[in-house]
Amino acid sequence: MPEIIPIRDLKNTSKISQKCHESKEPIFVTKNGYGDMVIMSMEMYKEKMFMFDVYDKLIAAEEQLKEGKVLDGEASLKSIREKYNV
Known part of the structure; x- marks a missing residue:
């Protein structure tokens, strides 16, 4: 379940950093009771972007x-093998 915190809790950066990594x-993060921001660890950000x-x-x-833009697998492999002498 996602964690929701008020923006005033961002003052304790060490605690927030620990929460992000755990x-x-x-x-x-909410501001005046409404959604304002989302924070996460760099590792999770990289995973999400991937x-x-x-x-x-x-x-x-x-x-x-x-759209029908497909190639025959056998023909493609044959073409690659011929091109690279494999």
Whole structure:
């Protein structure tokens, strides 16, 4: 379950940093009772960005399939082998 903290709690930076590294979820920060920011550790940020990249590539691949932009696997491998003398 995501953690939600008020913005005034950001004064204790060491505690917030520790929470970010211990949590596997982003920490949501509220201001005047409304969502304002999201904070997370660098490791989690890198993981999220990696997954966004994977999802983008999957979406692109699905679009290529729908458009019929596919190559025959055998023919592609043969072409690569001939090109690189493998």
